[in-house]
Amino acid sequence: MSAVVGILNENLMEGIKGFYKLRKAYISLDAILESERKYMQSQEPTDNFGTRRNSFDSLRTNDSTRSAKQMPGGFGGQKSRPGETNGAPVRPDTQHSSAKKTAIWDGVNDVDSEDDDSDEFVDAEENLDEPAIATTYTGHVDVDGVTDRLANASIASPKTPSRREPPALFSPISPTKSTYLLLEQDSDSEIFSNPLDAFIHSGANLCFGLLLVLLSMIPPAFGKLLFIIGFKGDKPRGIRMLWQATKFHNINGAMAGLILLGYYNGLVGFCDILPDSNPSANESASENIEGYPTHRLEGLLHEMRRRYPQSRLWLLEEARMIASRKRLDAAIELLSGVDRSPLKQVEALSMFEKSLNAMYSHRYDLCSQSFVTCCELNNWSHALYYYIAGSAHVELYRRAKASNDATSAAEQASRAAELLHKVRENAGKKKFMARQLPFDIFVVRKLNKWEARSKEWNISFIDAIGISPFEEMVYFWNGHKRMDDNQLQSSLAALAWSEDPVHNPHSHLEGLDEHAILAVLRAAIFRAQGEHAVARDVLKKEVINHDRALLKGHLKEDWTCPTAHYEMGANLWMERDGSDRDTERVKEAEEWIQKAGSWEKYELDARIGLKITTGLETLRAWKKENGV
Numbered sequence: 001m002s003a004v005v006g007i008l009n010e011n012l013m014e015g016i017k018g019f020y021k022l023r024k025a026y027i028s029l030d031a032i033l034e035s036e037r038k039y040m041q042s043q044e045p046t047d048n049f050g051t052r053r054n055s056f057d058s059l060r061t062n063d064s065t066r067s068a069k070q071m072p073g074g075f076g077g078q079k080s081r082p083g084e085t086n087g088a089p090v091r092p093d094t095q096h097s098s099a100k101k102t103a104i105w106d107g108v109n110d111v112d113s114e115d116d117d118s119d120e121f122v123d124a125e126e127n128l129d130e131p132a133i134a135t136t137y138t139g140h141v142d143v144d145g146v147t148d149r150l151a152n153a154s155i156a157s158p159k160t161p162s163r164r165e166p167p168a169l170f171s172p173i174s175p176t177k178s179t180y181l182l183l184e185q186d187s188d189s190e191i192f193s194n195p196l197d198a199f200i201h202s203g204a205n206l207c208f209g210l211l212l213v214l215l216s217m218i219p220p221a222f223g224k225l226l227f228i229i230g231f232k233g234d235k236p237r238g239i240r241m242l243w244q245a246t247k248f249h250n251i252n253g254a255m256a257g258l259i260l261l262g263y264y265n266g267l268v269g270f271c272d273i274l275p276d277s278n279p280s281a282n283e284s285a286s287e288n289i290e291g292y293p294t295h296r297l298e299g300l301l302h303e304m305r306r307r308y309p310q311s312r313l314w315l316l317e318e319a320r321m322i323a324s325r326k327r328l329d330a331a332i333e334l335l336s337g338v339d340r341s342p343l344k345q346v347e348a349l350s351m352f353e354k355s356l357n358a359m360y361s362h363r364y365d366l367c368s369q370s371f372v373t374c375c376e377l378n379n380w381s382h383a384l385y386y387y388i389a390g391s392a393h394v395e396l397y398r399r400a401k402a403s404n405d406a407t408s409a410a411e412q413a414s415r416a417a418e419l420l421h422k423v424r425e426n427a428g429k430k431k432f433m434a435r436q437l438p439f440d441i442f443v444v445r446k447l448n449k450w451e452a453r454s455k456e457w458n459i460s461f462i463d464a465i466g467i468s469p470f471e472e473m474v475y476f477w478n479g480h481k482r483m484d485d486n487q488l489q490s491s492l493a494a495l496a497w498s499e500d501p502v503h504n505p506h507s508h509l510e511g512l513d514e515h516a517i518l519a520v521l522r523a524a525i526f527r528a529q530g531e532h533a534v535a536r537d538v539l540k541k542e543v544i545n546h547d548r549a550l551l552k553g554h555l556k557e558d559w560t561c562p563t564a565h566y567e568m569g570a571n572l573w574m575e576r577d578g579s580d581r582d583t584e585r586v587k588e589a590e591e592w593i594q595k596a597g598s599w600e601k602y603e604l605d606a607r608i609g610l611k612i613t614t615g616l617e618t619l620r621a622w623k624k625e626n627g628v
Contacts, residue, residue: 532572
């Protein structure tokens with residue numbers, strides 16, 4: 001976990017160190033999970049001839065053979081050397097002796113040694129001695145060097161285990177049947193009778209699962225770089241591992257629960273092209289991880305609130321779950337409760353979520369107040385907070401102006417200008433991987449554009465603002481997915497102001513890039529309303545049919561063209577109706593998404609790239625499942 005945090009550091013050198021730590025963590029976690037897999041294979045029952053029944057190895061898929069290959073891009077490019085198996089070094093003392101492993105596993109294998117046919121009942125002793133506290137490790141982990149260190153880590157001895165160099169980088173083991181059997185074990189299983197085993201298993205599943213999910217969702221360009229240096233994600237496996245970790249009533253289980261709820265309510269909610277939920281599977285079944293497994297997530301949230309009734313983190317996740325069902329007012333009400341968390345970080349997260357929900361529901365005053373409060377609760381991205389708060393007052397100014405309320409219009413214009421002018425002085429204070437935050441760059445460019453238009457057209461700064469920046473922010477946070485029909489209509493009405501010559505006498509001066517923004521935002525709303533054909537027509541006519549070079553340049557909106565390509569693919573995916581045309585739709589959708597994914601660098605490309613990565617993964621999985 002510290003490696004992941006290190007990568008997100010503002011300092012470039014610290015980020016590089018984080019990648020090195022991540023590599024070592026990747027190797028260690030993979031070794032632990034391989035040890036667990038081997039242990040599960042060893043516990044498989046055999047017949048009278050000593051042959052394993054339902055051999056796991058015989059059920060390996062072709063993809064499983066990757067476990068015998070070197071991880072691509074391994075540091076130093078090491079290949080298997082004599083004394084190594086599947087790319088992992090084999091200790092000489094383990095090549096000819098299995099007695100040590102047998103001794104470690106005796107505690108499990110002795111369970112069936114009693115005679116099950118005995119019908120006698122014996123009264124239990126009433127006076128029992130306190131159970132002896134184990135002073136050495138007696139669990140089942142058997143990894144090169146790890147078992148010895150655990151065994152030597154006696155709680156009766158203060159000695160510190162000696163440090164060892166990490167083994168050579170090797171390919172992560174592909175999930176086999178034994179892997180999935182282990183992921184089906186509950187926390188009260190006899191396999192985890194040793195509490196240290198339970199902690200190791202839950203911790204390994206938490207950390208490695210998180211790594212696999214994060215690596216699978218990295219934007220295409222950065223993902224290729226990580227693949228070269230030896231990292232490859234596996235989202236389905238990572239999600240299953242996180243679900244497994246939630247079964248354990250410890251810190252690892254709680255963290256896994258937070259990550260899963262954040263993943264489904266946040267990242268899945270942010271993306272559009274998602275796998276279909278399995279209609280043949282029980283909604284709460286363990287195999288149901290695709291799409292948005294509502295009942296299973298509800299069960300997880302209920303269990304976590306039962307375990308930790310005083311934590312407000314679960315109230316935050318409940319509010320996110322309610323918002324995903326298009327009940328924004330109910331989510332805001334839940335987050336506006338009287339109780340406050342003693343942790344400032346949790347309070348800041350709750351306020352940010354409340355601010356977003358107020359933005360989606362067009363509650364402009366509440367949205368502005370909440371984002372300004374976010375600036376007081378944390379020191380992150382103040383430029384973005386002030387920008388959205390100011391944009392909310394721009395919408396209030398336009399409404400007051402349309403209703404001929406000159407006094408209110410003047411007040412709202414003054415407040416909007418005050419907040420927007422705070423953006424520049426707060427931009428660039430925080431960095432991500434030693435680079436300025438993408439949204440900070442975006443909002444500063446917007447301010448420069450409006451100031452230039454104000455001078456060129458000889459109008460006020462507020463009147464020089466073009467297509468609704470508020471609705472633009474709604475799109476970038478995928479708020480349309482959480483809106484009901486009335487809220488979607490409110491978004492269309494806000495966009496209509498830009499083309500109204502009565503209320504906006506400068507509409508005829510707008511350039512092609514502003515019209516492209518309007519087209520993308522309208523198409524996104526049409527898609528949310530199910531008007532996919534209309535959305536595609538708008539995108540083709542207003543964006544795609546124009547020369548992309550006209551949308552690039554100083555102060556222009558270069559993000560609109562690749563985003564329009566993504567929207568084309570998203571509409572085609574959502575147009576599926578179970579007919580024979582679905583294959584054609586999915587193929588065409590993949591073509592559009594691939595074009596967007598191979599686009600040159602543009603503004604907010606990482607944010608759109610997350611949607612593209614998830615979309616391509618979903619489309620390819622659908623084609624494989626349907627034999628296309």
